[in-house]
Amino acid sequence: MELKRVVVTGLGAITPIGKTIDEYWDNLQKGVSGAAPITRFDATHFKTKFACEVKDYNPTDYFDRKEARKMDMFAQFAMIAAEQAFRDAQIDPQAIDQDMAGVIWGAGIGGIITFLDETRSFVKNNEVPRFNPFFIPKMISDIAAGHISMKYGLRGPNYGTVSACASSTHAIASAFDLIRLGKAEMFITGGSEAAINEAGVGGFNAMQAISTRNDDPATASRPFDKDRDGFVMAEGSGALVLEEYEHAVKRGAKIYCELAGSGMTADAYHLTAPDPDGKGAERVMANALKDGNIRPDEVDYINVHGTSTPLGDIAEPRAIQKVFGDHAYKLSISSTKSMTGHLLGAAGAVEAIASILAMKNSIVPPTINLFELDPEIDPKLNLTVGKAQERKIKVAMSNTFGFGGHNACVVFKAVD
Incomplete structure (x- = not known):
């Protein structure tokens, strides 16, 4: 159908x-x-x-x-x-x-x-x-x-x-x-x-x-x-x-954007820790892109889960690099949890809104409080450190990963 x-x-x-x-x-x-x-x-x-x-x-x-x-x-x-x-x-x-x-x-x-x-x-x-x-x-x-x-x-x-x-x-x-x-x-x-x-x-x-x-x-x-x-x-x-x-x-509604695709996976790994290789995160992003018929190189911005935990902050960038390949270095990436903190069950909605507003205003919100990058994270990734960056965003992704290995991802795109 x-x-x-x-x-x-x-x-x-x-x-x-x-x-x-x-x-x-x-x-x-x-x-x-x-x-x-x-x-x-x-x-x-x-x-x-x-x-x-x-x-x-x-x-x-x-x-x-x-x-x-x-x-x-x-x-x-x-x-x-x-x-x-x-x-x-x-x-x-x-x-x-x-x-x-x-x-x-x-x-x-x-x-x-x-x-x-x-x-x-x-x-x-x-x-x-x-x-x-x-x-x-x-x-x-x-x-x-x-x-x-x-x-x-x-x-x-x-x-x-x-x-x-x-x-x-x-x-x-x-x-x-x-x-x-x-x-x-x-x-x-x-x-x-x-x-x-x-x-x-x-x-x-x-x-x-x-x-x-x-x-x-x-x-x-x-x-x-x-x-x-x-x-x-x-x-x-x-x-x-x-x-x-x-x-x-x-009804003549104002349209912010289109919700194009979603993905849902499980780590099936640990009560609270993510799969260290980011396999669940990798699959959920790939599934969301496939669901929305969006190529990886079409994505401009990812609002990452980025909680400030020792394991999660390493696994997610690894997963991004596996899904996006060389395009990972052309992405704008930021964790708005650096400002809002972690809203737990509300995090996904609040961060989806941040992604939508980033598209609407052509501004990538920053990752604050990043003073010295973890050496296990690729320094070539654009983590939007310190201050917002102007960028035309046609496709934005929002990731959330929960205790129990629950992973969910949504992808928004500009309306044609």
Whole structure:
């Protein structure tokens, strides 16, 4: 069968470096770090005392108190980003076929803040079983998709994707497939995460996965740097409106770009470490290019996973060189996690948005905090070090790789 074309018509984001798309993009270009001492809880006794939080976040700026109490912060972030994207796409919910519009949303962890708060309350009350009736609906990862669909009356496919750091890229890829198969005309898709609490930070500390550079948080997220010591936890959300091309044209929608292809693979190697040769990453990029009928030499920019972890930052460049060959040296490559930190399940959506905005504005956002390149990484690769670079981008790729060996990749291209 002939697959339908899918385009991006709306964007929304709430991130550690901006609570709107414009703020986010402005600070990406400037190379602003979102890392700072933790304010969500007292981190005095933790190995890591900083993170990339959404700055000055107050739920009542967006929701009335009663509504806010029914949602974990990850779902609040989802609703905020989705509203921005819906508004950006200029969609009147009553003017579309709501049976053909859906929501697919990613979250790697979901309502961990709610889970910790309710467990604490249970223990504090001498194990008397008194739980908030919203405990389970606030905690479960799929609830963000439910909230969004109910707000806008979207009755099409509705579910959540959970694949650690690849969650929201899997959500985007799933929405993409359903539209091109003709099972929906429109999706709000993306992801959100809010895991900066004692359990989240303590858990990642126990794994030795996150940076402990407490003396200089702003430079702690340093992808590809010789002295990197782990990723920096972050929170927030990214949302995209995906739409069938003819449907978008018919309603006169603004079109950012086309979502051309996606890839999904597994490392089948280790709980938390990537395949050291980058085989899963290599295959997922190759699959995404094949899916989109795009040659490797047509790609201009890759927003890499680039978390600032010892193993991952070596495996991914190796995979890029295997997939792209000599063209790898002509690519623009950057890790925007150097600025935003790692948004976990929301990372894929937020970084897909960075890729789309890079195309729209012909500007490659930088990789900051790269002071001395790891000697195991080829110095001829253009990692967009230190400052943004101007470049006409016709094809952009976004990679995400999650604990458990989950790999997902999406490729965007300019609309003909």
